[in-house]
Amino acid sequence: MEEKEQLQISPQKISGLITEPLIAAIAANNKMALAQTNFMLETCFTKNDSGQYKPIMVEMALNRPVATPGTVENPEPTIQSVVTTFSIPLLSIIPLNSLTITEVKLNFDIEVLSVKDGEDNGLPEIYGKVSSEKIVGKPIISYAMHATQMSLPKGVNIVIEAFSQSIQPITIP
Amino acid sequence: MKVEQQIPCPVCVTMIPFDASQLLLGVNFECPNCHVSIGLAADSKPIVEKAVKKLDDIKNTK
Numbered sequence: 033m034e035e036k037e038q039l040q041i042s043p044q045k046i047s048g049l050i051t052e053p054l055i056a057a058i059a060a061n062n063k064m065a066l067a068q069t070n071f072m073l074e075t076c077f078t079k080n081d082s083g084q085y086k087p088i089m090v091e092m093a094l095n096r097p098v099a100t101p102g103t104v105e106n107p108e109p110t111i112q113s114v115v116t117t118f119s120i121p122l123l124s125i126i127p128l129n130s131l132t133i134t135e136v137k138l139n140f141d142i143e144v145l146s147v148k149d150g151e152d153n154g155l156p157e158i159y160g161k162v163s164s165e166k167i168v169g170k171p172i173i174s175y176a177m178h179a180t181q182m183s184l185p186k187g188v189n190i191v192i193e194a195f196s197q198s199i200q201p202i203t204i205p
Numbered sequence: 206m207k208v209e210q211q212i213p214c215p216v217c218v219t220m221i222p223f224d225a226s227q228l229l230l231g232v233n234f235e236c237p238n239c240h241v242s243i244g245l246a247a248d249s250k251p252i253v254e255k256a257v258k259k260l261d262d263i264k265n266t267k
């Protein structure tokens with residue numbers, strides 16, 4: 033019990049206690065988004081001397097059954113598998129949108145210690161202490177929050193879609 | 206988290222769902238409409254492999 037007393041931190045503004053973990057998550061997300069953008073530009077594109085980016089293409093094999101009609105000697109039609117190759121941008125097959133924080137869960141009680149007049153806007157500011165354990169018999173604010181973010185920014189999806197749409201098959205002779 | 210990936214079928218433009226890691230293992234994915242199958246050409250495997258590994262590295266440093 034005594035040890036726990038020593039670990040206690042001084043009262044902080046409740047607004048900060050709530051927003052700081054979220055701001056940290058957003059900052060981490062931004063860092064990942066930046067890493068993702070760099071990855072896209074460095075790994076999925078080549079840059080020429082005039083600074084233009086060109087997508088790196090990969091070859092895909094397309095297997096298609098082709099029926100050949102029977103002949104007089106051999107009336108049975110034959111089905112052959114024909115392989116065609118086509119190029120698609122590397123960007124369109126890399127699982128990109130996994131690079132986001134998908135869930136932030138905050139769950140804690142805040143022990144309310146004091147209420148002071150706000151410095152900036154005159155609104156009262158509540159000061160408190162975060163507790164990882166249930167606080168009994170004292171004024172508290174229970175806080176449970178759930179934030180999610182999942183999909184890719186629309187712009188990236190549009191780029192991937194535009195690339196995917198321009199897939200052109202090239203038949204091998 | 207699994208990413209839902211798909212590319213349009215070069216024959217009929219129907220979306221073909223696929224998985225990049227399976228694609229690297231040599232798995233072919235079939236078009237649900239016209240039943241042609243697509244897979245990664247052997248020549249391109251190293252490029253994709255390298256890119257997927259790099260992406261994994263970024264994920265693991267978060």
Ligand SMILES: [Zn+2]
Nearest residue numbers: 214217236239
């Ligand atoms: Zn098809």
